[in-house]
Amino acid sequence: xxxxxxxxxxxxxxxxxxxxxxxxxxxxxxxxxxxxxxxxxxxxxxxxxxxxxxxxxxxxxxxxxxxxxxxxxxxxxxxxxxxxxxxxxxxxxxxxxxxxxxxxxxxxxxxxxxxxxxxxxxxxxxxxxxxxxxxxxxxxxxxxxxxxxxxxxxxxxxxxxxxxxxxxxxxxxxxxxxxxxxxxxxxxxxxxxxxxxxxxxxxxxxxx
Numbered sequence: 274x275x276x277x278x279x280x281x282x283x284x285x286x287x288x289x290x291x292x293x294x295x296x297x298x299x300x301x302x303x304x305x306x307x308x309x310x311x312x313x314x315x316x317x318x319x320x321x322x323x324x325x326x327x328x329x330x331x332x333x334x335x336x337x338x339x340x341x342x343x344x345x346x347x348x349x350x351x352x353x354x355x356x357x358x359x360x361x362x363x364x365x366x367x368x369x370x371x372x373x374x375x376x377x378x379x380x381x382x383x384x385x386x387x388x389x390x391x392x393x394x395x396x397x398x399x400x401x402x403x404x405x406x407x408x409x410x411x412x413x414x415x416x417x418x419x420x421x422x423x424x425x426x427x428x429x430x431x432x433x434x435x436x437x438x439x440x441x442x443x444x445x446x447x448x449x450x451x452x453x454x455x456x457x458x459x460x461x462x463x464x465x466x467x468x469x470x471x472x473x474x475x476x477x478x479x480x481x
Contacts (some may be wrong), residue, residue, distance in 0.1 A: 284334075284360040286367050286414050287462075289386045290375060291330055291469045295477065298323040299386065300393045302330070307398035320396060322476050329472050330465070334360075339461040343454055347446060351439060357430065358443045359454075361423055365447070366458040368418030374462070383414035420444065 301323015
């Protein structure tokens with residue numbers, strides 16, 4: 274069974290898209306949740322910068338007022354799991370509207386991303402190596418664009434949580450508040466694109 278990733282954010286599609294076109298940045302961003310503290314300093318410098326980019330995306334997302342609105346809608350029912358659910362919902366809307374954010378078709382982007390990450394297999398920490406085959410086999414990046422894909426993902430997460438998270442029922446909230454969540458995602462993603470584009474450019478050009 275694929276292990277439950279112990280983290281707040283699982284919005285893989287957003288992380289990969291916001292990485293830009295540098296393969297090493299994309300790999301570092303992808304493995305960011307598996308790299309603790311200053312371990313990134315032992316990696317290839319550009320992969321290490323990808324880890325720092327991942328952390329900035331998480332920090333910006335976690336502290337954004339629009340994201341807080343989405344979480345608040347879920348908090349009473351799902352408590353600390355509300356952030357996990359919002360991340361998945363936002364990846365759903367990104368996949369659903371991918372043509373608005375990339376000139377590459379989602380299917381092609383997903384396959385390209387899988388291939389890039391797989392090509393750096395030896396860099397991926399063990400937990401990431403356990404997860405990646407499940408991601409590719411289930412084509413998560415594409416299937417998150419479908420409600421049934423999100424539902425399956427929520428059911429899988431629910432089975433792997435230590436407590437009764439009720440994550441499998443969150444698909445009902447997606448259906449009930451679809452327009453609200455999508456509107457919030459659209460507004461938020463415009464802002465994070467601008468912020469992360471500048472941050473990424475400065476990071477790549479820095480000597481650190």
